[in-house]
Amino acid sequence: MDIDAFKQEVIQYSKEIGIDKIGFTTASTFQEMKNLLIRQQELNYQSGFEEPDIDKRVDPTLIFNEPRSIISIALAYPSKMKNAPQSKKGERRGIFCRASWGQDYHVVLRKKLQLLEDFIKEKVPGAMAKSMVDTGELVDRAVAERAGIGWSGKNCAIITPEFGSYVYLGDMITNIPFASDQPIEDQCGTCNKCVDVCPTGALVQGGQLNAKRCIAFLTQTKGFLPDEFRTKIGNRLYGCDTCQTVCPKNKGMDFHFHEEMEPDPELVKPLLKPLLTISNREFKEKYGQASGSWRGKKPIQRNAILALAHFKDETALPDLISVMKEDPRPVIRGTAAWAIGKIGGDDSVSVLKEARERETDEEVLTEIEKGLSFSAITE
Structure with a gap:
């Protein structure tokens, strides 16, 4: 042959x-x-x-x-x-990275x-x-x-x-001995934009990534997000594109060759508040075909809570209070408590104190204290 x-x-x-x-x-x-x-x-x-x-x-x-x-x-x-739908006051939206x-x-x-x-x-x-x-x-x-x-x-x-x-x-x-093609010479040159703008410093230097600090990784974790990253993820629900969007080699690059890769704007840039109470069934029906769903709804919901805190969306406080009181998962309850404190508002301190009296999970109690600390009011 x-x-x-x-x-x-x-x-x-x-x-x-x-x-x-x-x-x-x-x-x-x-x-x-x-x-x-x-x-x-x-x-x-x-x-x-x-x-x-x-x-x-x-x-x-x-x-x-x-x-x-x-x-x-x-x-x-x-x-x-x-x-793409616009995020606006009272109707804040999150974002899934392009790869999802x-x-x-x-x-x-x-x-x-x-x-x-x-x-x-x-x-x-x-x-x-x-x-x-x-x-x-x-x-x-x-x-x-x-x-x-x-x-x-x-x-x-x-x-x-x-x-x-x-x-x-x-x-x-x-097992076929195809001839090899030639590698392409590195063309990054002296450009260091991706390293300089990485939100968490995950890009330690050109070509070296601390994956544990990468937002793309952090948005997929299921536990409490470490405090230092909570204000860094913005409204990202899954993944991060920052190191790609700033790359000069990506300027003007936008290809629509594959219909199955086209985004549904309402799914990849969704309203945040409805995500807080989305059922397993609805999540699977809406997001089951997307790569961003592989870890289930919990990380997405936690990130949605953090995004509402990022926007300081006071219209979300009733939803967050409900989640803090009723959600069976400590990570979601605790993150909601933190977000309530971060957003503030007239009733935030009283509802957090009330939750503190009722809560039994130690990690959630810690998050309630963090929420209270934003108002510098403690008993």
Whole structure:
């Protein structure tokens, strides 16, 4: 078989099924990435969502029998929303990051990879492949960088010349020895905007991220958000786009190639108050198809409470008081108490004192005290 000719067939087919960019690389160990991951582990910068075995994240031979090459794919997603609703007094809204617009990208990319895998197996008897998107063992960014999809930016995202960093990535390990493509030279230069504006200082330096401080990670946690980050997340409900929106390489980048990636404005920029009491069923019906729903409604509701505090939305006080009194979950009750104190208002102190008399959970009581401290009135 003419491998080079077949590679061109694969490239052509990838275009036909809507893959926006494709690259090929060897199946050798990603040694540089291994060194980076070891350093991240030493510094305790990992989020905990990753594959814990570093060797599996960098060595294809540990997850695939006799790998010969890896295919990397990229799909461009929109950066701008048409007819975006406006947040206004009494009707404040939150925001989901761009990577959670439309249908869950894991599903979209897996479908593309499956089509590509089927094509390869149909053409080459005995061909084997293993595909992965985000939650697989390999580091998608390392594969994409070596396969020439883009360079690894200072914001720790792959930046492509064609689409900026607004791309989803997927990989496929194969037992076919496709020729490798050339990596793209780093084009960040002296620009340091993403590092300079990171709201929490999660970007320690260009190319180094403390994931535990990253808002994208923090919005997905389920416990109480640490105090130092509560005023940093603004109205973000899921994810963070700051290090992408400030990137000069993303200027003017907005692609609407895939209908399934188009956002529903009312879902990705929703009213905050209705989120406080949304049922499990309604949440699943509305958000079940979005990647931002994978942790369930609790983190989204907690973040919505913090967003109302961010806006100091006094019209939300009745809703927050109700949540503080009635919600069975300590994290939600406690965060509501904190938000009530943060917003203030004539009755905030009295309702917090009343809640203090009734509450039995120690963590919630701590949050009530924090809420009271905003008014500097304690017994």
